[in-house]
Amino acid sequence: MIARVLEGMPRAAAALLALLFVLMAAAPLFAGDYLLTVLILILYFAYVGQAWNIMMGFAGQLSLGHALYVGLGAYTAAALFVHFGIGPWIGLAVAAPLCALVGAFVGFLAFRFRVAGVYFAILTIAVAEFARVGFDHLDWTRGSAGLFLPVAQYARNDFWHLRGHPVMFYYLLLVATVVACLGCRALLRSRVGYFWLAIREDEEAARALGIDTFRYKMIAVVISAAMTAFAGVIYAFYYNNLFPEQVFHISRSIEIILGPIVGGVGTLFGPILGAFVLTGLAETLTGALAALGIDIPGAKQVFYGICLMAVIIALPEGIWPWLSRRLGMGSDKP
Amino acid sequence: MSLDIFLNVAIGGVLTGLVYGLMALGLSVIFGVVRVVNFAHGEMMTIAMYLAVAVFTLWHLDPLLMLVPIAAVLFAFGYLLQAGLINRFIARPEHSQFLLMVAIAIIIVNVLLILFGPDAQNVQVAYAFDSLQLGPLIVDATKLYAGLAAIAVAGALFAFFRFTELGTAIRACADNYTGALVVGLDVKRLYALTFGLGAACVGAAGCMLLLIFDVTPTVGPSYTLLAFVIVITGGLGSMPGALVGGVLIGFTEAMAGLLFTPSAKSMFAFAILVLVLLFRPQGIMRRRPA
Amino acid sequence: MSALLAIDGVSKRFRGLLAVDRVSLAVPEGAIVAVIGPNGAGKTTLFNMIAGVHAPDTGTIRFAGRRIDGLPPDQICRQGIGRTFQIVRPFPALTVEDNVIVGALLHRRKAEEARARAHEVLRWLDLYDKRARRAATLTLPDRKRLEVARALATDPRLLLLDEVMAGLRPTETDRMVAILKELNRESGLTIVLIEHVMRAVMALAARILVLHHGAAIAEGAPEEVVRHPAVIHSYLGAEDVA
Numbered sequence: 040m041i042a043r044v045l046e047g048m049p050r051a052a053a054a055l056l057a058l059l060f061v062l063m064a065a066a067p068l069f070a071g072d073y074l075l076t077v078l079i080l081i082l083y084f085a086y087v088g089q090a091w092n093i094m095m096g097f098a099g100q101l102s103l104g105h106a107l108y109v110g111l112g113a114y115t116a117a118a119l120f121v122h123f124g125i126g127p128w129i130g131l132a133v134a135a136p137l138c139a140l141v142g143a144f145v146g147f148l149a150f151r152f153r154v155a156g157v158y159f160a161i162l163t164i165a166v167a168e169f170a171r172v173g174f175d176h177l178d179w180t181r182g183s184a185g186l187f188l189p190v191a192q193y194a195r196n197d198f199w200h201l202r203g204h205p206v207m208f209y210y211l212l213l214v215a216t217v218v219a220c221l222g223c224r225a226l227l228r229s230r231v232g233y234f235w236l237a238i239r240e241d242e243e244a245a246r247a248l249g250i251d252t253f254r255y256k257m258i259a260v261v262i263s264a265a266m267t268a269f270a271g272v273i274y275a276f277y278y279n280n281l282f283p284e285q286v287f288h289i290s291r292s293i294e295i296i297l298g299p300i301v302g303g304v305g306t307l308f309g310p311i312l313g314a315f316v317l318t319g320l321a322e323t324l325t326g327a328l329a330a331l332g333i334d335i336p337g338a339k340q341v342f343y344g345i346c347l348m349a350v351i352i353a354l355p356e357g358i359w360p361w362l363s364r365r366l367g368m369g370s371d372k373p
Numbered sequence: 374m375s376l377d378i379f380l381n382v383a384i385g386g387v388l389t390g391l392v393y394g395l396m397a398l399g400l401s402v403i404f405g406v407v408r409v410v411n412f413a414h415g416e417m418m419t420i421a422m423y424l425a426v427a428v429f430t431l432w433h434l435d436p437l438l439m440l441v442p443i444a445a446v447l448f449a450f451g452y453l454l455q456a457g458l459i460n461r462f463i464a465r466p467e468h469s470q471f472l473l474m475v476a477i478a479i480i481i482v483n484v485l486l487i488l489f490g491p492d493a494q495n496v497q498v499a500y501a502f503d504s505l506q507l508g509p510l511i512v513d514a515t516k517l518y519a520g521l522a523a524i525a526v527a528g529a530l531f532a533f534f535r536f537t538e539l540g541t542a543i544r545a546c547a548d549n550y551t552g553a554l555v556v557g558l559d560v561k562r563l564y565a566l567t568f569g570l571g572a573a574c575v576g577a578a579g580c581m582l583l584l585i586f587d588v589t590p591t592v593g594p595s596y597t598l599l600a601f602v603i604v605i606t607g608g609l610g611s612m613p614g615a616l617v618g619g620v621l622i623g624f625t626e627a628m629a630g631l632l633f634t635p636s637a638k639s640m641f642a643f644a645i646l647v648l649v650l651l652f653r654p655q656g657i658m659r660r661r662p663a
Numbered sequence: 664m665s666a667l668l669a670i671d672g673v674s675k676r677f678r679g680l681l682a683v684d685r686v687s688l689a690v691p692e693g694a695i696v697a698v699i700g701p702n703g704a705g706k707t708t709l710f711n712m713i714a715g716v717h718a719p720d721t722g723t724i725r726f727a728g729r730r731i732d733g734l735p736p737d738q739i740c741r742q743g744i745g746r747t748f749q750i751v752r753p754f755p756a757l758t759v760e761d762n763v764i765v766g767a768l769l770h771r772r773k774a775e776e777a778r779a780r781a782h783e784v785l786r787w788l789d790l791y792d793k794r795a796r797r798a799a800t801l802t803l804p805d806r807k808r809l810e811v812a813r814a815l816a817t818d819p820r821l822l823l824l825d826e827v828m829a830g831l832r833p834t835e836t837d838r839m840v841a842i843l844k845e846l847n848r849e850s851g852l853t854i855v856l857i858e859h860v861m862r863a864v865m866a867l868a869a870r871i872l873v874l875h876h877g878a879a880i881a882e883g884a885p886e887e888v889v890r891h892p893a894v895i896h897s898y899l900g901a902e903d904v905a
Contacts, residue, residue, distance in 0.1 A: 044411070064656075080558055095468065101467055101468055101471075103471070148647075152650070152651045152652070152654070153654075154651070156467060157410050158605070158650055158654060160410075160471070161601050161605065161646070161650070162646075162647065162650050164598065164601075164645045165598075165602070165643040165650075166467065166643075166647070167645055168639065168643050169643045169644070169647075172396055172636070172637060172639055172640045172643075174634070175636060175637075176548050176634070176637060183636075201433060261659065265379065288606045289594055289598075290594075293475055296468070297472070297475075300468055300469070300472050301472075304468060310408070335487050336486060336487070336491070337482075337483035337484070337486035337487045337489060337590075338483070340479055340480075340482075340483035341479075341480055341483045341484055341485075341487070342475045343479065344477070344478075344479035344480035344483065345476075345480060347472065347475070347476035348473065348476040348477065348480070349475065351469060351473050352458075352461070352473070355465055355469055
C-alpha cells in the first residue's frame with residue numbers, strides 16, 4: 040500500500056523524504072529541551088497547515104478563521120477531561136465530528152448562498168470571532184478566565200491521557216504529519232482530488248463537466264475541519280491552558296496559513312517546508328537579536344514581517360515550487 | 374430604563390458610528406476600486422492616531438485641527454504603498470494579496486510598538502469631558518465634534534467623486550478595468566491615488582476616533598474587521614452605504630453595550646455581518662447583487 | 664422518430680432585452696445541427712439554457728424524453744449533454760491529461776480507468792503527444808481541441824459546441840471538422856454547434872437553424888437556408904459558400 044501511494048514520485052524526492060523522516064525520528068535523541076520545543080512547533084504548524092491546505096490549495100476556498108476548529112477541538116477535549124475525566128482520544132472522537140459539523144454548517148451557509156472568494160474569507164473570520172467572544176462568556180469552559188488542565192508530570196508518559204514528556208507529543212505530531220501528507224497525496228490522486236483541483240481552477244467549467252461542486256466543496260471543508268480538530272486536542276493537552284482570547288484569535292488563524300502560503304499553496308510539501316522556514320526564521324531572528332544585544336519588543340516582529348513580504352514578493356507561488364524546479368524535481372504535479 | 378438614557382446612548386452610538394463610517398468609507402473606496410483586500414486598514418488608522426497623539430503631546434494641537442495635515446501624510450503613505458508595492462499584486466490570487474497586507478500590518482504594528490510602547494495613549498483635549506445639551510438629550514462634546522467632522526470629510530469625498538474629472542476617472546476604473554485602460558486612463562496611477570484617498574479617509578477617521586477611544590499598537594485588527602463588516606453591510610462600492618453601515622454598527626454596539634454586557638458588543642456586529650452575507654450580499658444600499 | 668433534444672418555444676429575457684424569442688428546435692439522435700446568426704442573435708443564450716446556466720422563461724427543453732429546463736449545469740452534464748465554452752476555459756495549472764481525466768471521472772470511479780479513457784480521447788483529438796504539458800502553455804487551437812476532448816471524456820450523447828472554430832486557420836478548421844465528422848460517424852454522437860465559420864457549417868451540418876434578434880428566421884437543409892431571403896437580409900453579405 041505504501042508503494043501505491045509513493046508511486047509516481049521521482050526517486051530523488053522519495054529518497055529525500057525518507058532521509059528527512061529518519062532525521063526527524065532520530066532528532067529527540069540529540070536535541071535539547073529547547074530545540075525539541077521548536078521542533079514540536081514546526082510539526083504542529085506543518086500538520087495544521089496541511090489541514091488548511093486541503094480547503095485552500097486543493098478546493099480553492101480561502102479560510103481565514105481556521106482557529107475556530109483548533110479552538111473547538113481544544114475546548115471540547117479539555118472540557119470533557121476537566122469535567123468528566125474523559126481522556127483526549129475519546130475527546131477527539133467527540134471533537135472531530137463536532138468540528139466537521141461546524142465546518143459543514145459554515146460551508147453550507149457559504150456555498151448555498153453563493154458566498155465566495157473574499158466574502159467567504161470574511162465570513163470565516165466573522166464566525167471565528169463570534170466563537171472567540173462567545174467562549175469568553177461561556178461558563179462551562181470558564182469563560183475568559185481560562186480553562187486549565189491538571190499539570191502533567193514529565194516522569195511518566197501516559198499516552199491515553201496525553202500526560203507526559205514533550206517527546207510523546209513530538210512523536211505523535213510526527214506520525215500525524217506523515218499520515219496527513221500521505222493521506223493528502225492519496226486524496227489528490229483520487230476522484231475527489233481531481234474534482235477539487237477542477238473546482239479550484241475554474242468552478243463553472245467544473246460544473247459543466249458534471250461535477251457537483253457544492254458537494255465536493257463541502258467534503259473539503261469537512262475533512263479540513265475534522266483534521267484541524269486533532270490539532271486542537273494536541274494544543275489543549277500540550278499547553279494545558281486555554282483562553283478564548285488566544286485560541287480563537289485571528290492571529291492564530293493567520294499563523295496557520297502563513298506556512299502553506301510561504302511554502303506553496305496547493306502543493307503537498309509546501310505546508311511542511313513553510314513550517315520549517317517560518318519557525319526557523321523566527322528562532323533565528325530571536326537568536327540574532329539576542330546576540331546583537333538588541334532587546335526591543337517588536338523588533339523581531341518587524342524583521343519577520345519584512346521577511347514575509349520579501350518571500351511573497353519574490354516567490355509568489357511559494358518556496359516549494361521554486362525549490363523543486365531548482366532541484367530538478369519539477370514535475371507539474373504537487 | 375428611561376427613554377433619556379436610551380436616547381443619549383443611541384445618539385452617542387450614532388455619532389461614533391459616523392466616524393466608523395468614515396473609516397469604512399476609506400476601505401470601500403480602496404476595495405471597490407483597486408479590489409485589494411486591505412487587511413492593514415486598521416493599522417493605517419493606528420498610524421494616524423499615533424501621529425495625532427505625538428502632535429498633541431509636542432505642540433498641544435487638537436487632533437481635529439490636525440485633520441488635514443495628518444490625512445495628507447496618510448495620503449502620501451497610501452499612494453506610495455500602492456504605487457510601489459501593491460500595484461504588482463493586483464493580478465495575484467487573493468491569498469497572496471492577503472499575505473502581503475498581513476506582512477505590512479505586522480510591520481506597522483510593531484514599528485508603532487517600538488516607537489510608542491504598549492501602553493494605551495489618548496489625548497486630553499480641553500473639552501474631553503464636556504457635554505452639550507440639545508433639548509432633552511445630553512451629548513458628549515467629543516463625539517459630537519467627531520461626528521460632525523466625519524460628515525464634513527465624507528461630504529468632501531462625495532463631492533470629489535461626483536464632480537471632479539479625477540473622481541469620475543477613478544469610478545470608471547472601478548466599473549471596468551479594461552475599459553478604463555482602453556480609453557487611455559493611467560490605471561496604475563489612479564489606483565495609487567485611490568489608495569491614497571482611502572488612506573487619507575482613514576487618517577482623518579483616526580484623528581476623530583482618538584477623541585473617543587484610546588490607542589494601543591494592537592487596536593488595528595479589530596478596526597480592520599469592523600471596517601469590513603460595515604462595508605459589506607452597507608454595500609460594497611456604495612459610499613452612502615459605508616456611512617449608513619457605520620451608523621448601524623455604531624448604534625448596535627452602543628445598544629448592545631447598554632442592554633447586554635459591553636464585551637459582547639462585537640458579537641452583534643458579526644451576527645449582522647453573517648446575516649448580510651447570507652441574505653443580502655450586495656449590502657443595504659445596493660440594488661444589484663454584488 | 665422522436666428527437667434526442669426537443670426545444671419547444673423557449674424564451675429568455677434579461678431585464679429589458681428579449682434575448683431568445685420562442686425558439687423551437689428538434690435534434691434527432693446522431694444528427695449534426697448548426698445554429699447560426701449575426702452577433703447578438705441569442706445563440707449562446709440558447710446554448711446556456713440547454714446547458715443549464717439559465718432557466719428559460721417560457722417553453723420546455725426535453726432530452727431523451729425527459730425535461731431538463733431549469734436543471735443546474737452539473738446535472739445536465741450527468742444526463743448526457745457535454746458543452747464547450749465560447750471563450751475556452753481549460754484548467755490552467757493542470758496538465759492536458761489531467762484536464763481530460765477530470766471529464767472522464769464523471770462516469771468512472773477509478774483514476775486509472777479515467778486515465779485510459781482520457782488517453783483514448785486525446786488520441787482522437789491529436790493531443791496525445793502533448794498530454795504532459797500544462798494547459799496554460801497550449802496555443803489557442805490546441806486549447807480548443809482540449810476543450811472538446813474534455814467534454815467528450817464525459818461520454819455525452821449530445822455535444823454542444825460554441826464557436827469552436829473561431830480563431831482557427833483554415834487548415835485547423837478542416838482538421839477539427841474532420842475530427843467531428845469522424846466522431847459523429849463512429850460513435851453516433853449528436854452534435855449541435857454554434858458557428859460563424861460557414862466553411863465548417865456547410866461541411867458538417869445536416870440542418871441549420873438561423874437566429875436573428877432572438878427569433879428563428881429559418882430552418883432546414885443548408886442549401887435551402889443559405890438562399891433564404893430573410894437569412895441573406897440579416898447577414899447582408901454572408902461569406903461566399905461556394
